[in-house]
Amino acid sequence: MSGADAKQLRAARRRLAIDSIGIWVLAIVIGTIFGFTAREGGLSLIETAAFSAFLFAGAAQFAAVGLLAVAAPWASILLLVWLLNARHFLYAASIAPHAAALPRRVRAGLAYLLTDEAFALTSAHVARLGRMDLSGAWYAGFAIFVPWNLATLAGWLAGAALPDPATIGLDVAFPASMAGLAVGLVRDRAALAALVAGSATAVGSALLVNANAAVMIGGLLGPLVGLVVANRRRAT
Amino acid sequence: MIDPLRTDLVPLAILGGIGTYAARALPLLATGADRLPALVLAYLRLIGPAVLGAIAAVNVLVDDATLRVGPEAVTVVVGALIGRWRDSLLVGMAATVVAVLLLRATIAG
Numbered sequence: 001m002s003g004a005d006a007k008q009l010r011a012a013r014r015r016l017a018i019d020s021i022g023i024w025v026l027a028i029v030i031g032t033i034f035g036f037t038a039r040e041g042g043l044s045l046i047e048t049a050a051f052s053a054f055l056f057a058g059a060a061q062f063a064a065v066g067l068l069a070v071a072a073p074w075a076s077i078l079l080l081v082w083l084l085n086a087r088h089f090l091y092a093a094s095i096a097p098h099a100a101a102l103p104r105r106v107r108a109g110l111a112y113l114l115t116d117e118a119f120a121l122t123s124a125h126v127a128r129l130g131r132m133d134l135s136g137a138w139y140a141g142f143a144i145f146v147p148w149n150l151a152t153l154a155g156w157l158a159g160a161a162l163p164d165p166a167t168i169g170l171d172v173a174f175p176a177s178m179a180g181l182a183v184g185l186v187r188d189r190a191a192l193a194a195l196v197a198g199s200a201t202a203v204g205s206a207l208l209v210n211a212n213a214a215v216m217i218g219g220l221l222g223p224l225v226g227l228v229v230a231n232r233r234r235a236t
Numbered sequence: 237m238i239d240p241l242r243t244d245l246v247p248l249a250i251l252g253g254i255g256t257y258a259a260r261a262l263p264l265l266a267t268g269a270d271r272l273p274a275l276v277l278a279y280l281r282l283i284g285p286a287v288l289g290a291i292a293a294v295n296v297l298v299d300d301a302t303l304r305v306g307p308e309a310v311t312v313v314v315g316a317l318i319g320r321w322r323d324s325l326l327v328g329m330a331a332t333v334v335a336v337l338l339l340r341a342t343i344a345g
Contacts, residue, residue, distance in 0.1 A: 222286025
């Protein structure tokens, strides 16, 4: 690695570390709420911890607890969980070309940690470097996994002593982090078009079709619009 | 009183995790991802902004299948732009939190 490459890598990792501070806060806040919610929903400490450790997907965990609270059958809970997490297929597909040179067992390990936030941090890091940085990818995954699981336990144990996140403005931390990372990935008109079209399509889908499938629909259609914009610019 | 050591729902968590892991792992474990056509690679590059924008937009604009344009939507957009301008996600998130508190206080007052 040349001196310039090493300097670029250091700068990118510094940015990754700084960006991940907000994600840490987010994971702690929402993980704590999940722990509390799960306890309120009747889950034991072990069961709550299992959801965070094995399922490891915030929205799906909340949905599962909500369905358990109304005694929904396991089959319908699993169907909803898998549908909600189907968007992770897109994340993996997006990262796969950059990770192809990594050993299979490493890719298998990274896949376990591929949440919304880990994908956002990793893809921003890859975009800055123009390639995969394995240490950065592991860091992005564990930057969510560790605080999320510890906060889940803390939330279950702390119970009702927790303040409502809306009273301190932290209820907007998750959409703020997703929007901030999305905007950070915009490097040309095609990406901007994908962002705008993906967002608009998802909102339209949530209103007219199904809120659970909305993100998937936006994530699939937005890039198509981006490609059309890129091809039009090339043609003119 | 909940028995903290009860494990009845652990299998459900594991089954949910298996399906989730399959979605996360299949594309990463498939061979030849680096030899895809240029058009497919260009498409995959655009998934990031599209899907992250979609998550944020649905989160702040949709509530119970109803469109809701409140202080959250405004501040998330402003915060993202500030984050871009200052080249820092952390600054953008902090700006969003402060702005939404101010806007809510203004509206309530």
